[in-house]
């Protein structure tokens with residue numbers, strides 16, 4: 001159990017999960033869910049490993065967190081993810097009633113918070129988390145840049 005960590009430290013754990021995912025050939029995106037200053041779930045991109053198009057870091061972590069809490073509503077939970085969530089994940093974050101969303105790098109190509117459909121600003125979004133962007137941004141962007149450079 002990790003207690004008493006400040007916001008940047010939780011993002012460091014998400015970045016570590018991202019780095020591990022990158023080392024196993026997945027796109028390096030990582031996520032943690034925090035409740036009462038405690039990490040209750042960690043997720044990383046697993047789409048290749050699981051042959052699952054929905055296995056984004058956020059979905060993996062939300063599922064684990066919900067199972068741990070025993071509820072589909074993650075009340076009082078905060079989610080830290082290294083990249084701006086996509087449309088699917090923004091939807092899942094809303095359904096899960098996540099309290100605060102912290103994310104690292106913006107994703108103009110696939111994001112749905114400040115980019116694309118801006119899901120939380122749409123009238124069909126019924127729960128909007130508090131959003132903090134740019135947390136650990138440079139490290140998150142560096143991981144992704146290096147990953148795609150190596151694959152070119």
Ligand SMILES: [Zn+2]
Pocket residue numbers: 056057058085086087088089090
């Ligand atoms: Zn996603």
